[in-house]
Amino acid sequence: MTNDPDDIRAQVADLLGEPTDPVESDLDDIAARLEEAHDLLVRALESVEKG
Numbered sequence: 600m601t602n603d604p605d606d607i608r609a610q611v612a613d614l615l616g617e618p619t620d621p622v623e624s625d626l627d628d629i630a631a632r633l634e635e636a637h638d639l640l641v642r643a644l645e646s647v648e649k650g
Contacts, residue, residue, distance in 0.1 A: 611636045
């Protein structure tokens with residue numbers, strides 16, 4: 600896991616993609632991408648804490 604903030608921002612941006620107006624059929628996909636972004640941020644915070 601990289602601690603470089605720019606790398607982390609880029610990874611989150613890749614996961615979230617471009618903002619759009621979601622339709623109901625996209626909600627599961629959006630939820631999965633948000634969960635992945637959350638997990639990425641949690642791992643980044645944990646790696647900073649471990650130092």
